[in-house]
Amino acid sequence: MWDKLRAHFETVKTRRFETLVDDARAADFSTSLGDIHFDYAKTNIDADARRELFALLDATGVAAKRDAMFAGAVINETEGRAVLHTALRNLDGGPVMVEGVDVMPDVLATLARMEDFAKAVRGGTFQGQGGMITDVVNIGIGGSDLGPAMGVLALAAYHDGPRCHFVSNVDPADISQVLGKCDPATTLVIVASKTFTTIETMTNARTAKAWMGQTVSDPAAQFAALSTSETGTADFGIPADRVFGFEDWVGGRYSVWGPIGLSMMLAIGGDAFRAFLRGAQDMDRHFQAAEWHENLPALLAVVGIWHNQICGHATRAVLPYDNNLSRLPAYLQQLEMESNGKGVSMDGEDLPVHSGPVVWGEPGTNGQHAFYQLIHQGTRVVPCEFLVAARGHDDALHHQHQLLVANCLAQSEALMKGRDLDEARSKVADKFAGDELERQAKHRVFPGNRPSVTLAYATLDPHTLGAIIALYEHRVFVEGVVLGLNSYDQWGVELGKELATALQPIVEGADASGKDGSTAALVKFLHAHDL
Numbered sequence: 001m002w003d004k005l006r007a008h009f010e011t012v013k014t015r016r017f018e019t020l021v022d023d024a025r026a027a028d029f030s031t032s033l034g035d036i037h038f039d040y041a042k043t044n045i046d047a048d049a050r051r052e053l054f055a056l057l058d059a060t061g062v063a064a065k066r067d068a069m070f071a072g073a074v075i076n077e078t079e080g081r082a083v084l085h086t087a088l089r090n091l092d093g094g095p096v097m098v099e100g101v102d103v104m105p106d107v108l109a110t111l112a113r114m115e116d117f118a119k120a121v122r123g124g125t126f127q128g129q130g131g132m133i134t135d136v137v138n139i140g141i142g143g144s145d146l147g148p149a150m151g152v153l154a155l156a157a158y159h160d161g162p163r164c165h166f167v168s169n170v171d172p173a174d175i176s177q178v179l180g181k182c183d184p185a186t187t188l189v190i191v192a193s194k195t196f197t198t199i200e201t202m203t204n205a206r207t208a209k210a211w212m213g214q215t216v217s218d219p220a221a222q223f224a225a226l227s228t229s230e231t232g233t234a235d236f237g238i239p240a241d242r243v244f245g246f247e248d249w250v251g252g253r254y255s256v257w258g259p260i261g262l263s264m265m266l267a268i269g270g271d272a273f274r275a276f277l278r279g280a281q282d283m284d285r286h287f288q289a290a291e292w293h294e295n296l297p298a299l300l301a302v303v304g305i306w307h308n309q310i311c312g313h314a315t316r317a318v319l320p321y322d323n324n325l326s327r328l329p330a331y332l333q334q335l336e337m338e339s340n341g342k343g344v345s346m347d348g349e350d351l352p353v354h355s356g357p358v359v360w361g362e363p364g365t366n367g368q369h370a371f372y373q374l375i376h377q378g379t380r381v382v383p384c385e386f387l388v389a390a391r392g393h394d395d396a397l398h399h400q401h402q403l404l405v406a407n408c409l410a411q412s413e414a415l416m417k418g419r420d421l422d423e424a425r426s427k428v429a430d431k432f433a434g435d436e437l438e439r440q441a442k443h444r445v446f447p448g449n450r451p452s453v454t455l456a457y458a459t460l461d462p463h464t465l466g467a468i469i470a471l472y473e474h475r476v477f478v479e480g481v482v483l484g485l486n487s488y489d490q491w492g493v494e495l496g497k498e499l500a501t502a503l504q505p506i507v508e509g510a511d512a513s514g515k516d517g518s519t520a521a522l523v524k525f526l527h528a529h530d531l
Helices: 002-012 023-028 047-059 062-071 085-089 104-123 143-154 172-179 199-213 230-236 259-268 270-289 296-310 328-340 372-377 395-417 421-428 434-443 462-483 491-507 517-528
Strands: 030-033 036-039 135-139 163-167 187-192 223-226 315-321 358-360 384-389 452-457
Touching: 002 047, 002 296, 023 030, 030 270, 030 296, 036 296, 036 462, 047 062, 047 296, 047 462, 062 270, 062 462, 085 104, 085 270, 085 462, 104 259, 104 270, 135 143, 135 172, 135 199, 135 259, 143 163, 143 187, 143 259, 143 328, 163 172, 163 259, 172 199, 187 199, 187 259, 199 491, 223 230, 223 259, 259 270, 270 296, 270 462, 296 315, 296 462, 315 328, 315 395, 328 358, 328 462, 372 395, 384 395, 395 452, 421 434, 452 462, 491 517
Parallel strands: 135 163, 135 187, 187 223, 315 358, 315 384, 384 452
Antiparallel strands: 030 036, 036 452
């Protein structure tokens, strides 16, 4: 199957796919779900390539694995767990069974507890020791930070609750700068750690508790926890009614739908948070029911497979023309690179193809004045994924939003069309002649033939955000199944953690002679400069 796709690519790789893009292709190489429209016409994928990519989905059992995931089967085989973040947004569905037990009653009960707590905080029933809660500080790392931080910013137009801040880095600059903006007497601190042992999170939590204790008599009274550790949270002083747990079948980078999303709920309210869940639920149902040619997650996945594993493009740029999605590239960076950044298949064999791409990006139009130079004229092709809304949230500035949209559409068109040497010459023929004209013109050539897809939507509301995040989650799932790897473990983060634990005593002054020469020399230098 891989060989057929590669052979087809060899026959079309020099083709100018701009010549393919007519009205018929625009209709055939796009699909919609509600107010979300996905266009992949500006790629070199043709009907034959698409057919083979769909055959690859069938040959690798994507549909069966998808159904197994939703049914609660143990598809995270290296850790022996089900993968059921989808259950957290199963608001209108039936039972979801894990080892013969329906998990939905507990899921919905936890959601109701979150809503009660958020209502109490937002309405002033739950207060700090200096009055109504004005600020929320979420302390977490990885999925316990990136998801809610991205979501709160994305839904800023719907934010009518307390101010929300996020601390993730153990660098003391992070927490000191955040706490410096808050009043201890009116701040709620949320500690997000499933085990309540994550070293960075717990270090910051203790710092926040000490900071609060300088002002209020009972700092733990203004803490909540997102954790499954009853003993750890109790020892910290947080009562059980402010502890919101989640099961081991919810991975950190897939956890924003449940208790990890509490800061989002505090910011936008319970009703808006449920709309966020329903958007994801709608995408779940679409993923389960739609045929491949209309299935947004499947289409997004096969485009990614074509560009990475077949064309050999090693990176993927996510470019939201929506400033409220500024944190989306970072969120997707973790979602995709931690999920599919593996070198070993599910059966323990080396992967026969490259795994997931490097994911990066920034919002437009900022990126146009930063790295688009490389995207347009660099020697490596970077497939681009544009996101853009039909309407922003400030009707008085709609003309400015139209300029934003024009920039987005122009960039994808420019990547496709490029500019040849003749056109470049015509741009500067009135200024230069002879050899200098040739030299100057070559600097103005754009190779074009660079692929992009566009995800357009009506407006970035809670429902749409939920659908977009679920779309990318399922894209990662499909790509992982096709590659034959486990998208739901993350052993790659373990070694650094182990070595950091071993290095801490040396950093604090213990003998470094057992370390390699480079590490020992670095420790010596840092100690010489007051470490």
